[in-house]
Amino acid sequence: MRHKDDNKSEAIFHATIELLNEIGFSDISMSKIAKRANVSQATIYVYFESKEDLLGKIYVKVKQKMSLQLFQHLDETLPTRDAFEMVMRNMLRFMLDNESYFMFLEQFAASPLIGKLCLEDTSSMFIPLFEQMEKGKRLGEIKPIETTFLLTYCYFPLAQLAKSHFKGQYEASEDNLQNMIRMSWDAIKA
Incomplete structure (x- = not known):
């Protein structure tokens, strides 16, 4: 060996x-x-073991790197709105600081390959995010809808902002981020 x-x-x-x-x-x-x-x-x-094993392990490794950055400074005692904003900021920072990882995840998610691979379940890496959303629902601060659905209103606007930023079409400035956070929050708040 x-x-x-x-x-x-x-x-x-x-x-x-x-x-x-x-x-x-x-x-x-x-x-x-x-x-x-x-x-x-x-x-x-x-x-x-194979190309599929390589791709699957890289996918999991990148998701792990993303989750580690996503929850920096996140504390379960934070008010729901503050935790939401922190996660959104951390997510955009991950995307901007790790363009190649972000673009890999975007390609992977859009590929039919994702359904063919036996991928390790990465949902446990994001438990703090789901817990924050559930807490917000219990407190009546977030709409009582499926959490995964709510999270699309957080992730996809940031992904679009990052892609536009990389293409030079739209700057990922503080003002634009604030607008994105405000619009996303308005979409999911109760």
């Missing part, structure tokens, strides 16, 4: 994300990833 090198694993991780963002899922191959990561194709199989 070959020794695993964290540097090689990270090189494979970053090479895969870069390539996916450049050429998409349909054109990616293990040989292209190996070349970009400057490792042999056989080296990839030391870390991952």
Whole structure:
């Protein structure tokens, strides 16, 4: 059994994300990833069983990185509105600071591949967010609707703001973020 090198694993991780963002899922191959990561194709199989295993593990790793940033400074004692704003700010900061991760997640979510892979359940990474939303519903501050549905009014406006920002169409300024937070809050508040 070959020794695993964290540097090689990270090189494979970053090479895969870069390539996916450049050429998409349909054109990616293990040989292209190996070349970009400057490792042999056989080296990839030391870390991952298959291309599907590689993509699934990268997806989970990126979601974990996102969840860690999402809940920075989040405290269950915060009022619902303040917690909501903090999560929205943290989410946009993740998107802007990690464009390649964000674009990878966007591509992955839109790909039919997501339904074909046996992905690790990432919902446990977002329990604090669901708990905050449930707390807001119990207190009558948020509409008593399915939490996942409510969260779309938080995520998708930020995703659109970030994509527009990256394309140079719309600046992710404090004023624009405040407007986005206010509109999203107005959509979900009771």
